[in-house]
Amino acid sequence: MSQRNILFVADPLDEFKIYKDTTFSMMREAQRRGWRIAACLPQDLQWVSGGHVTATVRQITLTGDAMHWYHDDIIETKALKDFDVVLMRKDPPFDAEYIYATHLLEQAEREGARVVNKPRALRDHPEKLAIMEFPQFTTPTLVTRSAESVKAFHAEHGDIILKPLDGMGGMGIFRVRQDALNLGSIVETLNKGGAETIMVQRFVPQIVDGDKRILIIGGVPAPFVLARIPQGTEVRGNLAAGGKGVAQPLTERNREIAETVGKALAPRGLLLIGLDVIGDSVTEINVTSPTCFQEITDQTGFDVPAMFIDALEVELEKGP
Known part of the structure; x- marks a missing residue:
């Protein structure tokens, strides 16, 4: 089998905490199997009509040194279709720029690239809202912009969790108990006065x-x-x-x-x-x-x- 080439679309390499970083562990295992590793940022992706989706990528080798864990072999511009597989590993937020990146990756797919996870599937399954497909496995949940609906949900369930839809790592999560202390203020903070949709769930002890x-x-x-x-x-x-x-x-x-x-x-x-x-x-x-x-x-x-x-x-x- 010929040597495989894998591209990681990820966050900046120098920000990796390699003792726990999952993308790093994927790179290490791929290199152990003899794969060639490249990495780029979402902002390195581009497309010009008449051409292919390309990226300025860093071909890297992992060193095994915890301090200087990789070195650049070469920095070059390559078409995504020329890799065996492209792994989309950019952390949230799932914002407009993330969505634009999935559209570029989907165009790369049309040109012959293999992208994991599939760009369309990434767009179709926002991480908090994807649970709506499986109500049999969820705690009582409300998705709304309405402060009144949140108050009614709290009145019914008493102890609730409120969260933004675009957070990660526990960012912006609030618990409100039976006393409803600061419920109004929390809703205003999260839903931006009704401008943004939030998720509310019954607290799971x-x-x-x-x-x-x-x-x-x-x-x-x-x-x-x-x-x-x-x-x-x-x-x-x-x-x-x-x-x-x-x-x-x-x-x-x-x-x-x-x-x-x-x-x-x-x-x-x-x-x-x-x-x-x-x-x-x-x-x-x-x-x-x-x-x-x-x-x-x-x-x-x-x-x-x-x-x-x-x-x-x-x-x-x-x-x-």
Whole structure:
């Protein structure tokens, strides 16, 4: 088999925290298998009529040195169709620029590029709203701009979580209990006076046991999850918000949920999904740049990056 060439569309390399970065773990496994690695930023993508979608890319080699973890072999402009696969690994926010990048990537697909996850699937499954397809697995949820609807939802459920639709890492999440303290102010802050849509959910008390990240790769759930457990008085389990990550075996109920979601979504071009589950309730379906590969691998010995690259190789063997 000829040497594969893989392009990562990602955040700046110099901002990677390689001891926990999932994209880095993918790169390391790809290089271990002899693949050539390139990286670019979303803003490096461009298209000119009559030509192809191109990017100014950095061909890199991983060094194994924690301080200087890569070196540039060459910086060049290449058509995306000339790579064996393009991995879209840009972190949220899922803003207009992200959407524009998916349109460029979709044009690259029309030109013959293989893009994972598929650009159209990324657009069609915004991470918080994607749960609407699976109401049987969700806690009571409201999506609205209306402050009055939020107040009515709170009156019905008493203890609620409010969150913006474009946040990540636990950003902008609020809990309001029975006393409704600051509910009006929180809604005004999140919905910008009715200009933006927000999500409201009934509080799931099993958060004390962790917000479980279940990885679904090629439609198949990984056998271990990362339970992100809130610390101190914090209500958020997100690692970025100080949660403690504890790897655990996948429970039968969580397997059932993950297999149902994976069976529905993987055929749409979502090779990698990060399902967030609290108790038995799905709270988010992450498809932009799911994480937790290294934490699960380090704690359990199960090689998540290898499972992912295996699935990617199977996908590539299918051909266009």
